Amino acid sequence: MSSLLIRNATAILTGLKGGEARHRGPDIRLRDGRIAAMGALAPEPGEAQLDATDCVIYPAWVNTHHHLFQSLLKGDPRGLDATLGPWLQATPWRLRPHMDEAMFRLAARIGLVELALSGCGTVADHNYHYWPGMPYDGSAVLFEEAQALGLRFVLCRGGGTLSRVALADLPPSLQPEPLDTYLADVERLASRWHDPAPDAMHRVVVAPTTPPHAMRPDELRETAAFARARGLRLHSHLSETVAYQDTVHDLHRMKPVQFCQSVDWLGPDVWFAHLVKLDPDEIALLGATGTGIAHCPQSNGRLGSGIAPVRQLEAAGAAVSIGVDGAASNEAADMLSETHAAWLLQRARAGDAAVARYRGGQGEAQAAAAATVEDVVRWGTAGGAQVLGLDAVGTLQPGQAADLAIYRLDDDPRYFGLHDPAIGPVASGGAAHLHALLVAGQPVVSQGRLPGIDLRDLGQQARREVRRLLASVG
Numbered sequence: 001m002s003s004l005l006i007r008n009a010t011a012i013l014t015g016l017k018g019g020e021a022r023h024r025g026p027d028i029r030l031r032d033g034r035i036a037a038m039g040a041l042a043p044e045p046g047e048a049q050l051d052a053t054d055c056v057i058y059p060a061w062v063n064t065h066h067h068l069f070q071s072l073l074k075g076d077p078r079g080l081d082a083t084l085g086p087w088l089q090a091t092p093w094r095l096r097p098h099m100d101e102a103m104f105r106l107a108a109r110i111g112l113v114e115l116a117l118s119g120c121g122t123v124a125d126h127n128y129h130y131w132p133g134m135p136y137d138g139s140a141v142l143f144e145e146a147q148a149l150g151l152r153f154v155l156c157r158g159g160g161t162l163s164r165v166a167l168a169d170l171p172p173s174l175q176p177e178p179l180d181t182y183l184a185d186v187e188r189l190a191s192r193w194h195d196p197a198p199d200a201m202h203r204v205v206v207a208p209t210t211p212p213h214a215m216r217p218d219e220l221r222e223t224a225a226f227a228r229a230r231g232l233r234l235h236s237h238l239s240e241t242v243a244y245q246d247t248v249h250d251l252h253r254m255k256p257v258q259f260c261q262s263v264d265w266l267g268p269d270v271w272f273a274h275l276v277k278l279d280p281d282e283i284a285l286l287g288a289t290g291t292g293i294a295h296c297p298q299s300n301g302r303l304g305s306g307i308a309p310v311r312q313l314e315a316a317g318a319a320v321s322i323g324v325d326g327a328a329s330n331e332a333a334d335m336l337s338e339t340h341a342a343w344l345l346q347r348a349r350a351g352d353a354a355v356a357r358y359r360g361g362q363g364e365a366q367a368a369a370a371a372t373v374e375d376v377v378r379w380g381t382a383g384g385a386q387v388l389g390l391d392a393v394g395t396l397q398p399g400q401a402a403d404l405a406i407y408r409l410d411d412d413p414r415y416f417g418l419h420d421p422a423i424g425p426v427a428s429g430g431a432a433h434l435h436a437l438l439v440a441g442q443p444v445v446s447q448g449r450l451p452g453i454d455l456r457d458l459g460q461q462a463r464r465e466v467r468r469l470l471a472s473v474g
């Protein structure tokens with residue numbers, strides 16, 4: 001029986017709500033991959049110990065939306081100042097056809113390392129890098145890379161049967177798949193990788209890339225039924241921009257959320273990335289059905305899409321989680337930057353809507369209550385576990401999986417002078433000073449390092465592969 005006592009933490013945020021959001025600790029005992037006890041604990045004979053003096057402990061982050069292959073597509077000048085549509089054409093659609101297996105694997109590794117070093121223990125990747133006759137198994141590459149680092153991994157199997165461009169104009173690697181091919185691959189992946197356990201290390205999710213563009217309505221309905229018959233969750237992009245609203249209106253004379261309802265794509269087993277542009281009736285419908293959001297504030301900011309109404313969604317009953325989105329529209333795809341942005345932007349959104357009292361408004365009162373650090377930590381941990389259905393993950397309490405991020409506050413002036421150390425990693429922003437990341441009780445990051453990963457070497461490989469990619473594009 002392996003037991004580890006984490007001792008003397010300065011503060012602990014649990015991922016829970018209200019009065020349970022903080023635990024006095026200062027110690028946490030882990031046993032056999034679970035949290036065995038929290039409180040003032042004495043070491044047991046022969047027990048391993050980890051000193052957390054001057055550290056704060058959060059649940060390991062749960063990232064619910066990513067495109068790991070984009071980790072080699074950061075800061076592309078052609079797409080940097082573009083909005084969503086032109087950016088898709090300039091960067092992912094232009095460069096993705098030229099990525100080979102070696103580039104794909106390296107991109108996945110870079111993204112996963114970046115996440116782990118921010119304290120992220122669970123990654124849901126929305127991978128849509130599939131095409132008919134693809135010469136390698138990209139899904140297996142993603143699972144293997146996550147497994148090598150010791151991270152929990154949820155593959156959201158993207159792709160679709162439709163193309164936004166005439167098929168004759170598409171390179172082979174951007175060609176859509178027939179529905180039976182798509183579903184057969186989901187079946188294959190689920191039988192190999194999907195574990196329904198509440199603390200699963202591997203899951204598979206059915207995730208056509210974006211509902212109105214990826215499949216016909218009857219195919220979306222069939223896909224939802226297929227997923228539900230196998231206990232698989234559903235994920236996609238939705239309502240990222242006003243252009244999205246125009247598309248669904250033009251095609252179906254509906255709002256995007258109503259369209260999803262019409263094809264059985266709402267419910268507690270569904271979560272959507274973005275949900276930036278929503279009408280009040282759409283917020284109410286998402287809430288009433290318990291549908292989830294992967295809030296991606298940095299990507300939404302970078303692409304000039306807007307700021308999602310996260311507090312309104314949560315108040316309506318929707319499940320809120322945080323995703324970093326692909327690194328090609330978010331040059332820092334890590335969970336600490338993302339949650340720092342979520343904290344600031346929800347407050348900025350509320351402030352932006354504030355109206356002076358003499359004009360009939362309520363002054364600044366709303367903005368002050370918009371989002372606390374505890375809210376953001378809850379969204380990024382327990383909220384993520386909720387949308388992924390990983391009920392044993394995302395909170396720090398006895399019996400839960402031992403997934404913990406332990407941050408140092410003693411070696412960076414940005415934390416010096418903090419009256420409330422618990423909020424430091426999120427509120428003070430900047431790079432994580434990760435002392436340790438544990439997933440299922442196993443060390444993923446120790447003393448700020450990933451065993452077996454040489455960051456300088458990884459950076460050299462990235463520069464080499466970016467040069468090779470651009471040479472191939474010509």
Ligand SMILES: [Zn+2]
Pocket residue numbers: 065066067126237273325326
């Ligand atoms: Zn995305």
